[in-house]
Amino acid sequence: MTKAIARLGGKHTTNLQIPLDEDVTIGGRSFKKGTLLNTGLDVPARSLLPLGMRPSIGQGKLRVGITCALCHASVDNRTGRILEGAPNIDINTGLVLAFATNSAAMFRQTDGIGRATALQFAKRGAKVVVSGRSEAKLASLVDEIRGFGAEASSIVADVSVFDQVKAIADHTVEVYGRLDTWVHVPAIGLFATFDNITPEEFKHVIDVDLMGQVYGAMAALPHLKREGRGALIHISSMEGRRSLPYQSAYSAAKHGIEGFTEAMRVELQHEKIPISVTSVKPAVINTPFWNNGLTKLGVKPAGIPPYYDPRLVADAILHVAEHPTRDFLVGDAARALDVLQRLSPELVDSLLLLIGFPLQRTDQPKSPEDRNNFYEPVPDDTRIDGDFNKQVIPSVSDWLDKNPVVKWGAIAGVAALALLATQVGKDGGRV
Known part of the structure; x- marks a missing residue:
């Protein structure tokens, strides 16, 4: 109570x-x-x-x-x-939250998007459980959350091991009594041409980036079903819609996320269980992902500009937790790429041949033996932002998607103007 x-x-x-x-x-x-x-x-x-x-x-x-x-x-x-199945408003601020006052959210990353998201949920009054491979990074995040008076706990786990992922969900229910929202963020990067990747390396990316998400849903779903409502939020990528060179394993994992979440979503709808399943698909985000990936390019990898602020993704995650959404694309570039891919995959092939190789390489030398988080975490990197602040731009379309009345009003207005212009043209310029 x-x-x-x-x-x-x-x-x-x-x-x-x-x-x-x-x-x-x-x-x-x-x-x-x-x-x-x-x-x-x-x-x-x-x-x-x-x-x-x-x-x-x-x-x-x-x-x-x-x-x-x-x-x-x-x-x-x-x-x-x-x-039935109504989410709640924060009892102290009146702000809409996806959680009751005794509920918990799950986050599976302690830097970048995961850290930004955990902090935002905690500031909105949610009780959060954070998990990751590094106990030191978890302690840093929990201390920061508790520093502004919110509640948080942590558990060390490897997402590629189902029993450890299940322990996160069970721990949440044991500590807070229930689990309302599961947010699954983590991913590792491998930058190399396909023929320069070993079978073990490709499998490891799939184990973390895809099977980790599968295990998360399998662990959280029984608790959400018992509550009779809730949210599963899976952080995918625009590479779940369009694969990129140098990132074949990562792209394959993100496509797999789209596959199993689409099937699971319809199954829950068939059972008439009000559990939302959302795929959040960011464009290129300025996080330490580019610093910490395993690279065989001979240089530190980079994303194809523009970059977006990781807090924009955290805002999107908070939004879909409050407003059940099937898919949410983060960044104007993500929406542009989505449209181009739907219209002409061959055109996107040509664009990637032109810019996809040079723009994913920096001038900074880096070898596969240099620091990366492919097999072990980088314990001292708790940053939210990466190294590409000068290339970060805002996104207008994100705001429009969070305000559908304005969005569709603008579309209707443009359509009306276009119709009027067409009619004026037919009438020889007479209005």
Whole structure:
């Protein structure tokens, strides 16, 4: 039960009744399952909700209501209708969150995108469990989260080992009582032509970048099903839509993520279980990924510019946790590449022949024996940002995708102007 009084903004909530889904005792009185509890509430905006209640939203539209901490039923404050599977609003700030106050999110990376995401979720009031291969990097992240008053715990694990991934999910439920959202971030990079990769190296990329994601979903799904709702958020890549030279193993893994998440998503829809499955596909992100990858190019690898801020990906992850989304592309370049690939894969082949090889190489020498995280973590690298800050640009289309009313309004406006221009042309310039 929520152990704090919550503040709630919005319209009045009057005489709400909440059905109990189990026998309970409240204040020495016993109530049978199915009993309607008359809350007697007449709550004005920004007033206090009684103990054990928390605000909620439902079905993608903001519906400021309450959720009974006893039966977890969410009630619309305007209609009194039960909203099944509604995620929650932060009881202290009124901000929409994908979590109840006793829930947890999972993060599987302690630098770059994973670190940025864990920090943002924690700042929004979620209780997080972070995991990775380096105990020192985990301790650094947990200390940072606790430093601003949020709750976090950690567990060391290797995503290529199913039992260790399962232990993360079980640990989360043991510590916080439930698991609401699983965010799976980690990946390793291998930069080489296909014929310069050993079978063992290719398999290791698949084990971490694909099977790690598979194991994560397998570990989290039973807990989410038991709750009857939740979110699986898999960090894929635009290379799940379009493969790049020098990155055949990584691209293969990202294509595999798209394959199993698409099948799993439809299976959950068939079972009518409100668990969202989202694939987040970033463009080139300025993280330490480029520093820490294993390279056989003779130089430090690079992404094909432009680069985007890793916090943009963290914002996208937070957005899809709050607003169930099938796919979310991060970065204008990701959307442009997606359109080009759909229109003409041969055209993209030609573009990559022109720019794909030189732009993925820096002038900085690096050998396969130099520091990388292919088999072991780089313990002292806890940065969020990489080395390409000067090539980072903002993204307009991300904001539009997070504000669909504005997006479709703009599209409708452009279509209307185009239609008007066409009509004026037909009329010989007369309006």
